[in-house]
Amino acid sequence: MKYIIAIIKPFKLEEVRDALGALGVQGITVTEVRGHGRQRGHTEFYRGAEYAVSFVPKVKIEIAVEASQAAKVVEAISAAAKTGQIGDGKVFVLPLDEAYRVRTGEQGVAAL
Amino acid sequence: MKYIIAIIKPFKLEEVRDALGALGVQGITVTEVRGHGRQRGHTEFYRGAEYAVSFVPKVKIEIAVEASQAAKVVEAISAAAKTGQIGDGKVFVLPLDEAYRVRTGEQGVAAL
Amino acid sequence: MKYIIAIIKPFKLEEVRDALGALGVQGITVTEVRGHGRQRGHTEFYRGAEYAVSFVPKVKIEIAVEASQAAKVVEAISAAAKTGQIGDGKVFVLPLDEAYRVRTGEQGVAAL
Amino acid sequence: MLMTSQASAAASVNKGDTAWMLVATAFVVMMTYPGLALFYGGLVRSKNVLSVLMQVTTCFCMIAILWVLFGYSLAFTNGTGAMAPYIGSFSKAFLSGVDVNSQAATFSKETYLPEYVYIIFQMTFACITPALIIGAFAERMKFSAVILFLFIWFCFSYLPMAHMVWWWAGPDAYTLSAANIANVKAAVGDSAAADFLAKLTAAGTDKDQIASVLSSYSDAVNAANGWLFNKGALDFAGGSVVHINAGVAGLVCALMLGKRVGLNKEPMAPHNLVTTLIGTGLLFVGWFGFNAGSALEASGGAAVAFLNTILGTAAAALAWSFGEAVTRKHASLLGAASGAVAGLVAITPACGFVGPMGAIVVGAAAGFICLMAVVLLKPMFGYDDALDVFGVHGIGGMVGSLLTGIFVSTKLGGQGIVNYLAVDTTTSLADYTTSGQLWIQAQDVLTAIILSGVVSFIACLICKYTVGLRVDEQSEREGLDISSHGERAFN
Amino acid sequence: MLMTSQASAAASVNKGDTAWMLVATAFVVMMTYPGLALFYGGLVRSKNVLSVLMQVTTCFCMIAILWVLFGYSLAFTNGTGAMAPYIGSFSKAFLSGVDVNSQAATFSKETYLPEYVYIIFQMTFACITPALIIGAFAERMKFSAVILFLFIWFCFSYLPMAHMVWWWAGPDAYTLSAANIANVKAAVGDSAAADFLAKLTAAGTDKDQIASVLSSYSDAVNAANGWLFNKGALDFAGGSVVHINAGVAGLVCALMLGKRVGLNKEPMAPHNLVTTLIGTGLLFVGWFGFNAGSALEASGGAAVAFLNTILGTAAAALAWSFGEAVTRKHASLLGAASGAVAGLVAITPACGFVGPMGAIVVGAAAGFICLMAVVLLKPMFGYDDALDVFGVHGIGGMVGSLLTGIFVSTKLGGQGIVNYLAVDTTTSLADYTTSGQLWIQAQDVLTAIILSGVVSFIACLICKYTVGLRVDEQSEREGLDISSHGERAFN
Amino acid sequence: MLMTSQASAAASVNKGDTAWMLVATAFVVMMTYPGLALFYGGLVRSKNVLSVLMQVTTCFCMIAILWVLFGYSLAFTNGTGAMAPYIGSFSKAFLSGVDVNSQAATFSKETYLPEYVYIIFQMTFACITPALIIGAFAERMKFSAVILFLFIWFCFSYLPMAHMVWWWAGPDAYTLSAANIANVKAAVGDSAAADFLAKLTAAGTDKDQIASVLSSYSDAVNAANGWLFNKGALDFAGGSVVHINAGVAGLVCALMLGKRVGLNKEPMAPHNLVTTLIGTGLLFVGWFGFNAGSALEASGGAAVAFLNTILGTAAAALAWSFGEAVTRKHASLLGAASGAVAGLVAITPACGFVGPMGAIVVGAAAGFICLMAVVLLKPMFGYDDALDVFGVHGIGGMVGSLLTGIFVSTKLGGQGIVNYLAVDTTTSLADYTTSGQLWIQAQDVLTAIILSGVVSFIACLICKYTVGLRVDEQSEREGLDISSHGERAFN
């Protein structure tokens, strides 16, 4: 099994979720994060103080999938999240040893 | 070592923490997340606009443990987080290569 | 490739980012989390109710790096995040199978 | 207050009074909305904040309408027969007979307000009182049950209490003379008026006979006054009518509803104390309208009520903070805010009667006692009065009502007691004794406790067996904002 | 209102009136700032909240300055020549000639306010009206375009509307007598004044001739009144001048700007409904100054306007909630708040004219109709009126303006219509018919729609071809707070 | 103001004045609470917001109590001996001798307020001034040190300043006549009063002798006036007493405490600018009570102060925004809000003295100069005045105080200067020169700077060596909400 972590632009979340839904992937966990990368932040000014804010709001998506599905999921995310502009984000694939569903106690692929 | 990621219902956090405490697991990192799965969200209505909100508030717990402890930890979380109703959540176990404690520079199992 | 997860004290974020910048690491994803460990929380009191709050605000940093760079990155984070006092945090290194850049479709190390 | 559409020639409306009372009314609106809504809203968990705001909003709107339909009439007109001391009549239902020239009496002879001013001022009291109860059953009661409960409670607990404590014929009604015929008629009816005047003429210059006529006339006027008003109960701006009344209702609701799911297991800390602070501030400011407005005139009397309101509040906030600092090592903002509200509550019945130093004592006492009530009583009896309506309003109201009976004494710097039931209302009551007045105050307090307790209990039962009292556990966990109102506060 | 620096001897200023109007002015300031700013601010997404607050702030400040430079003069002085019924003159530009002793007429004979009081009271109306429009183009308009648009719209839509509906010579101007010479001169000019007085003297005791002189004098006075005022249009506190005017401007802006990026694709739920509730509450409280202040006196008339404001609001909030409960199963807080504002809008033109029961009907109607407008009209025509300025203020204003024509009738409990254009302004108009008055109200409504529509359209075009209307997509996505103002609300 | 329990027969209290002053008082309460608390609260980091709110709350409560214990008496009674021009006496400590019939003088002859009204109005000034200082030492000072510092500063800097600038005998005191004996006695004492009256009688009709008696009588009355009042310093509502006084205290505290941990390293952006906006709005509205209330009457004079307050604020907000737009490319909301407060501060001493156009100039100047002070001064001298108390209140107060001396001139549209120290207080001062008045204003400013500087320095030292000034670094990092008050704002 694989654990896929994707960092995307916030306003692309709904499209990505729909794309994953189309693939039959239902389980997703979403976190609001801030990202630092090539995309530049902005400058903020509060009375006397000026701050260069280098972090940009992003959304992190986590999805545990069967290893065989991983490529398709990565592709679906990439396609849906793409605007072609800097800051579109990353998709990371990590190995996943085991998965459990709390409610039923199911294990492995059945738990996803 | 293993890196355990669990997604649970927010009101179960205290019980899960107590269960882990009982096992001697002290180190936990907690994030507020939103989840999408079998558990359905709800519909919100703001004047003219109606939104189907498909994400449900969840809590994500991350715990790095000795590989040998992993099973016990998973079990403790599962037991404590269980309500038997849809949306109880998942536990994922990932391989963990290395761990460091910043304060002391300790490494590996000693750092957990 | 490696996926590095570090839990640090919030006010150390800027210093850690600078340290990583100095190493040439640009891509970082940051999440606000709450941690439970040796560092004790505090007690809060709201009218009749007293709560022992055992979670402390922390910042989680995630960085995907080339395997060869991992050690340097861990060291840089450790050095920058250290205050020497309890609660300084942890650095975890996980294996990373694959990485993609959404905008360009680049893959592997090139995508980091 | 006596209302008379045909005020006597001598009656005059001062635009300064009218200006002040218009503003006082707006201030009391601000207390409820947004003041109280925010004070309560900040104290619940974020998933329930809109439900609290919505309950306050709906309560305010519903009561405002009911007030003009029949509420004002039942509270502030003469009742009929044996019920007269307890409730008014429907004679001004739909505000019939009231127009822009109608006048309402104040506490001063020949000083009137436009009746519409008095109607709106009292309306705001009627609106805030039921809204106070919402804090007790917050986070778990069905919205339909909230509406039904508040409707019943308003009709059967608020209106009678207001009538019993505040309704009287007004000072000019006590002047038996042909020139004052309009007021006399309004007070005792047309035929009795003619009768009394005839007797007075017949009495000629015989002092004893005159005294006897005047005394039987006073009795006739008093017959339709509120029961507790006639007893001499002192409640300047609503210690028993508003706060004890609401506080006891809150306690009964908390007991009938049971505890919130997860209480003492999950953290239930206030979701936003800044919101609560905004509410506290607006309550404080609005309360000047509530308390100093209850003087019904722009006068030195209003100013002393205002001053006492500041002092009572300040002393209570400091007392609560001090209590916390001693027992918990920290003085918290929530503590100071709670103390401020406790002080405002306690000074409410007292503000026009006590002196500044008395106000400081009343406030300090309320601060300490309410802190103890909140910290000790709730765990001891195990009820879940979510936002401490009983602990702050119920207990605070009792402290204030009883201490009013003590600190009204001119020996303690108080303003003394005016005998409103006499022909000459400028004299202060000769036979004041602290113990006597305390007993009168206690009767006032007990009446509120019993009436509100019984009405609340029955109203809860009615809700339980009709629309149901509580939402189901799943809805409570999800939060009432989404489950009952389909929206979230923060996005 | 007639302004006369040299008020006649009989004229008197009552400090009670002054006190009330000072407070009413402060209340209307509070409606805009922070009331409206918060009401709107809570409804946008968190990345745009500061931009809304900043637009309201800048609008308020700019208009306040423009008001003393020329706005007040153009709205509230006699104009010249054929334009007189439509716009005033620059005679009081820079408030020249006004000092602390200058007086402004009210609706009652020989009752005046310090002119500075009238200036600040009307200033607050001028400030809030353009600010209302901000809700329509929120989240996407360039800051420079906002400023330019509001500047143009204020000059060419607000000022003429205020003049046409509210400007008249004041009651004392209609008294043709030597004793009242100052007012007569102010109304018709020095030489005409002498002329009319001479004719009156010449008429001797001949009733017909006197009547003819008085009638031609009235005509002369009326010649400089606002066009719609002379028609008898009823707009107590600004149904057409304020709400329809702003609502139509909002609609035009929404159409000209186009939809927000992501509309109907991304969730655009209000970022903080507690903020919106605070705004609603402060709008509600402030509106008492707006509506009851428009009586210009601390009187029973102000009190009935106050009462009607509460009742209209309450009825509308309940109606909207009821509508939602029926159609969506949930009554939401945002619904109740929207209903409350719709009720406030609709009762604005009506509050001094209708009776309490009429106010409840006006409010309930506004609650239902505005709910339908917001839910049905917007999707039907596909414009993106972000915060429903047209749906609530435009439609609500129309409902209120038209229903005022019906419920003003004394048969329906209304206050009846006073004939201000006659010598004796205490008489009510004999020839009132519902259909006749409705037609007058309709003309008032149509005038506002056409004037504001045309001015807004042209103003948008001017902005488009000078500073540009919209920010670029990237800035809109990032949020106007950062892209236009360089700051974030929450850190 | 002269207080006289036994006011002369001619003295009259107008209920319109009373109504206005009651409301003005409530408004000033609202400025502090919740206004200032929110303004400051939104600007700190979220971990310190409750500490700021708690400091403001406790400050308000403590000073309110101190005010009735001795504060009012020390500020607003005649002092004794050589100290008389600098501080009052304890003669009204515990408000002894004041009752609901006591009266306080205004600026108009024979026009009085109930003394309780004057006490509460001035109380609110005393409460807000120390609270302003809190912004300077926010986020790092020990709670116990805050309380101790504010206590000392209130006693030794606020009370003398208020006495020196505002205390005088009132206009009626200058009328030497048997009919006015009560006022004469109150002003110069019983025996001197008899003496002067005897001399006046002795003078008969000899004009020179009369003039000489009157002049020596005036001198006797003036002897107990405040030092700066006698000089003719103009401070309508508290430029030096309130703002410079507080601003300088803030600067001293910032210097004594040192910088916050992490300053210029970690981001310290305001945690919630919407909260700050709410505070700004409530400050703005409340300030009308502060400024227009300082007229002490509901009059055209109050209205012009009100108007000037709006204009000064608007001009300053626009000026600050414009300055930011030019230097930083963005006009920010925080900038506009800061400008608004700077304008409010600067117009405070000026509002009753300048004309509308003068107000715009004063506001615009304050907007620009305070922006520069905040952006340039702080980095230049390196002190950490966390919320710019010195930059906005100190500098803004100086700008306003000095410009008042210029724009009071009738040649610049100002109201001119009244000679209150003469028998006929309706005459304006003949010998006004801009440079002369500027020098008087400068003395006023310098007095505030020196007095507050010295007192603050000593008070800080006392705190340092008793309870300690700062919390430890760990507590500061954790945030004062938890470390000092045991609670968190947001859950």
Ligand SMILES: Nc1ncnc2c1ncn2[C@@H]1O[C@H](COP(=O)(O)OP(=O)(O)O)[C@@H](O)[C@H]1O
């Ligand atoms: N090596 C990395 N490790 C973790 N997160 C990363 C890494 N590189 C980029 N990110 C995340 O992806 C986001 C987008 O990256 P950025 O470099 O701005 O754009 P792009 O991927 O289009 O070049 C960043 O804001 C950050 O959150």
Ligand SMILES: Nc1ncnc2c1ncn2[C@@H]1O[C@H](COP(=O)(O)OP(=O)(O)O)[C@@H](O)[C@H]1O
């Ligand atoms: N494959 C997955 N990858 C990541 N998170 C998941 C996955 N499946 C479920 N989750 C998380 O677990 C939560 C519970 O899952 P859900 O399907 O609603 O209930 P259940 O586990 O009881 O069937 C989801 O809200 C989501 O946060």
Ligand SMILES: Nc1ncnc2c1ncn2[C@@H]1O[C@H](COP(=O)(O)OP(=O)(O)O)[C@@H](O)[C@H]1O
């Ligand atoms: N085993 C673990 N798994 C996940 N997170 C951990 C673990 N141990 C510690 N942490 C995180 O690291 C933070 C610091 O740990 P703590 O034990 O308080 O201090 P220290 O590392 O200095 O001993 C914790 O608050 C928690 O967020």
